[in-house]
Structure formats: structure tokens, C-alpha cells
Amino acid sequence: MAVSGASRVAVRVVAVVAGVVSAGLIVALVVNPDMADRTASVTGAIVGLAAFVLAVITLVRSTGTSGGGRRVRSGRGGIAAGGNITGNAIGGRSKVVGPPTPNAPAPARGQDADVRAGRDGLAAGGDVRDNALGDDSERR
Template sequence: MAVTGAARVWVWVTAVVTGLSTIGLILLAVLGNLDTAGQAASVTGAVVGLAALLVSVIALFRSSSGGGSTGGRRVRAGRGAIAVGGNITGSAVGKSSKATGPPTTPDTAAPAPRNGDDVRARRDGIAAGGDVTDSALGEGSER
């Protein structure tokens, strides 16, 4: 997953603050005494550890609740394309497609598509996010 927007800014802020802290501790150790540098490093390590714990707990709750921009499924279709976010059963999808015969009952044992999986069909393509059963897909197809 690519880092974009505000996340990219926070990555750079974290990198700069970490670099400056490292340089500061090295200067303190070289120019000052090692006891002061050791105490400063201990306090810095404790603060960074608590910040990491906070970030990991926030990330855990965001991913489990489906919040934020990562939750949900994006279904996208290009020009002339067909994209379906879930299962397709007994359907005719596409220009001049026909579903003939008795209707097909959906398979209740089929697993539901996972939330968050993107479905994308490029120009004149067909994409389904779940199972395709007994269906006519595409231009002029028949079931």
C-alpha cells in the first residue's frame, strides 16, 4: 500500500525528529558527560516507546472497526466495462446478454467476499469481487 497525503507528511516528520534526536544524543555524549547522555537516552527511549504503543493501539482499532479510508470496497469500471462487487449467480451481464431457463438459486455455502478487496475492470473488461456461478457475462452471451 502506497503512503499518500497526510500519512506521507507524518512519515517525514517522524524521520526528521528521529534524526535530530539521534544527532542531539550523540552531541550530548561527545560534548557532555556519558551519565547525562545515558539519562537523556533513557527518557527519550521511554517517550518514543510510549508513542509507538499509542500509534499501534490506534492502528489496531482503526483496522478492526473498518474506519478510515482503508475500510470498504471500491468497485470501479472503465469505459464499456462491467464490475460487480459481490457474487454473481444466474445473471446475464453485458450488452445483448440473455438468461434463459429456470432461475438459479444462489449457493448459500459460498463465502462472502472479503470487505476491503477492490474490484476493478479496465476498459471493455469484466470483473467480479465474488463467485460467478451459472451466469452469462459479456456482450451477446447467453445462459
């Protein structure tokens, strides 16, 4: 699975923070072992709580996508299609003129991805070809 840029930065930040905390606990152990014991206990409790919260957030965000299918969503006024959008007239006074375009092959089964169009947006999980979109548009 590929890691996005933001996720990559988050992983690096967590790694640096974990390294600094570990180094601090080692220094505390050398300087004052009694204080290091209490500090490690509190640090472990905080890290455990953070891991629990992260697990809950991950479970809540992934609900509904575990079936391996594609989720298709659109905002107000948006148009979203799970597959190809071909040869359509969308919008006021739009016209598609000419012979129909042959359908493109469907994407391979492992390539299902979520499709989301924002407010007044257009999104497709496949090809967008030979369409007339918007006011007074025409495709010849």
C-alpha cells in the first residue's frame, strides 16, 4: 500500500518524537532511577491512551469500506459516477452531437477506488469522454 505525502510526514514526526522520548527516559534512568520509573509509567499510560484513540478513529473512518467495493458520493449539485461518463449532455442547453463513442474497457477488479465529487463538481471512477458539460455547451 502506498503512503501519501501527509502520512509519510506524520510517520516521520512520530518516529522522531518516539526517539526523543526514549532518549529522555534513558537519561532520566541514569540521573535518577526512581524518577525514571514514575516517568516511564506516566509516559506508557499516555502512549497507550493515544494508541486507543487512534484505533477508534481508524475504525470509525473505515466503516463501510471493508467490503472492497467502491463508494460513490457527491456534494450538493455534484455528479459522481462509479464508472465511465461517456457521451452525456449535462447542464442547461447542453447537446452531444455526433456518433456515440464506443465504451472503454472496465478497469481491472483490483482498482476500485472511492469516487467523490464536491459541491457542483464532477467525478468519475473511469473515463470522462465526449461529453457536453455546462451551459450552452456542445460537442461535435
